[in-house]
Amino acid sequence: MDILKTTEKLMSMDENTWARHSNPLSVYTRFSILPLFSLVFASIDVLGWWTVAALLLVSIWTWLNPRIFPAPTNTDNWASMGTFGERIYLNRHKESLIPRHHLRMCQIIMTLHLLGIPFWVSSLVTMKYSLVVLSTLWLMFTKTWFVDRMVWIYQDVKDLNPTYQSWLRTEKQQSHFRERPDSKTSN
Template sequence: MNVPKRYARAVGMTDEAWKRHANPWSVWTRFAAIPLMIGAIWSREWLGWWALVPVALVVVWLALNPHVFPPIERPESWTARGIYGEKMWLRDRSLISDDHRNVQRLLIGVGSAGFALLGWGLVALEPWPTVFGATLITLGQLWRIDRLGLLYLESTGHTTTS
């Protein structure tokens, strides 16, 4: 079993949780957690060990997030289609065409580079790698959601968005 699938199982991503996670509020508040986590980690400069409190709050929010919003039964929004596509991708990788597979690999590389830069920036308390890394992660995730939404549309017989 691959890492994303294990993670999804570990955080209780049942069919109901996936429907709740497809809610645009779930998706956008997870993106909002990126600067919150950066601020929480950066706050160690002022708060010392107390910085673990805001870090823990963000981690708890990220764990609860896919479970707290109303479920989306029909993925009509861009974000909902992306999350439904992500669920399909995690459950059956054979659904992915070579085109989607290549873009997913590229986006994993973009996200990994962003994560490395972000990590460096947060350890060294350097603004430019922190901001650039967070930007790469965000853009990579947005592009990934878009591609997974296309995967969902293609696999359900839709060729264009409505």
Template structure:
């Protein structure tokens, strides 16, 4: 196992079992649901002040638990293949044609995140909405690209 993978997996406490659980479609889709939940928690500071941090903490705890609470799955569906492809990316096994697209999608996601952060800081709905759409579309496309990466990896292994 290479050093990059060791560091990333250690920081996120991702074991083989955690990756298989994270590949469960319930894990993938409920992580998407955390985006508007976190936005609502932050926005709620306008109504409940510092108590909004309880909602923020609840979402963060959910995101930490999320990769461990669902049953492990094999890479048979779209979401699972995407997560298994993400694991290949973490290990550094990404051909250049995937790497360029993945970097662009990460950049798009960061732009979406910046719009969300700006909108939440000034409590303006349009940058939050635009940022959310940008972030979610970039993440969906990234999962799809990871799935293609995983399928390509499987084909190359079976041809060898």
């Protein structure tokens, strides 16, 4: 079972949603989700039954995040290319363009990430706040490492598929489209 593919289906990620999610604001604010879940669970004694409402709000934020920001005009940045690489990685079973060394490294990163989850859950159950912080940081570190690998994948395979190339839009391209030819006519 591919956890990332299952998550993509649950999130209902279509072409438009992926385009919006490539906005760096979407990518960077998405990093707030795990700390928010950690905070909610770590505050269960304070929140009581309001924990359910807080979990619902964080879940709504998780779903809304890739949808609320506009598609960026410039995608020549780490965050945007991270989402492009993720799309390519999710499509790896249909189109095997990703070099083996990247796939091997993704497996290592995902394994390290998954190994952190039981520690995170355990720290939340036992309410050991220092472990909540450490395990949350570990999961954030491995997630960031994974996104960085996705950027690398995108950079390595973008020239192999015209669709992948079309996702990259630079400031230079945008200014070229905005320029208008000189309308002056010579006398």
